Amino acid sequence: MRIVRPASMEDAPAIARIVNHWAAQGKMLFRRAEEVERSIRDFVVLQDDGEVTGCGALALYGADLAEVRSLAVLPSVQRGGGGAAIVRHLLAAAVELRVQRVFAFTYVPGFFEKLGFEVVPPETLPQKAWRDCIHCPKRTNCDEIAVLHELPASRP
Ligand SMILES: CC(C)(COP(=O)(O)OP(=O)(O)OC[C@H]1O[C@@H](n2cnc3c(N)ncnc32)[C@H](O)[C@@H]1OP(=O)(O)O)[C@@H](O)C(=O)NCCC(=O)NCCS
Structure with a gap:
């Protein structure tokens, strides 16, 4: 059986393993298990027959x-x-919290577009630059694409 559920502390090593598999291929940023633990409340996991097979997080920047x-x-x-099930879960959580816009920086904009995101100029999201880009080795030659989803004002 497949479910998407909120993550708990014991999921942190599996989350870090999945993320770091792709990070080693340059597809995303590395995360240490301790880092994942500190933001575990942001995470959901995809679980197939009891095994954690995917993850995603919704990081809040404000209302x-x-x-x-x-x-x-x-x-x-x-x-x-x-992947789509995880993003839909995170979007539903954002709607529940009355967050108005959800963005991502990604190498797979086509995947996000299928879920209702639109490609936007990265400079329209300066909040990201202040939180993360200042620490990123690629900050002067970032090749990720910004995508944004405007959410409905009411719950689904
Ligand atoms: C990106 C990722 C999370 C997508 O998850 P997934 O489970 O493979 O994707 P899904 O099967 O849910 O795909 C949903 C839809 O998006 C499409 N899609 C999937 N990957 C795509 C891609 N790279 N480019 C364009 N469309 C894509 C699928 O064909 C599917 O379309 P459909 O609904 O018409 O059938 C997964 O491939 C992954 O872990 N990639 C490596 C890490 C990564 O790049 N993470 C993104 C960081 S922002």
Whole structure:
């Protein structure tokens, strides 16, 4: 059975393993398990028959903005709908919190566009630059694409 559920502390090592598998290929940023633990309340996990097969986080920037971060699934379940299930779960959580806009910085804009995001100029999201880009080795030659989803004012 497949579910998306809030993460707990014991999921942190599995989350870090999944994220770091892709980070080693340059597809996302590395996360240490301790780092994941500190932001565990932001995370949901995808679980297939008891095994954690994917993860994603919704990081809050304030009333009007949140970010989908650390989104990844195991290679063995790629293209099986798991990534979309995680993002839909995070978007529903954002609507529940009355957050108005959700963004991501990504190498897979086509995946996000299928979920209702639109490509936007990165400079329209200066909040991201202040939180993360200042620490990023790629800050002067960032090749990630910014995508944004405007959310409905009412709950789904
Ligand atoms: C990106 C990722 C999370 C997508 O998850 P997934 O489970 O493989 O994707 P899904 O099966 O849910 O795909 C949902 C839809 O997006 C499409 N899609 C998936 N990956 C895509 C891509 N790279 N480019 C364009 N469309 C894509 C699928 O075909 C599917 O379309 P459909 O609804 O018409 O069938 C996953 O491939 C992954 O972990 N990649 C490596 C890490 C990464 O790049 N993370 C993103 C960081 S922002």
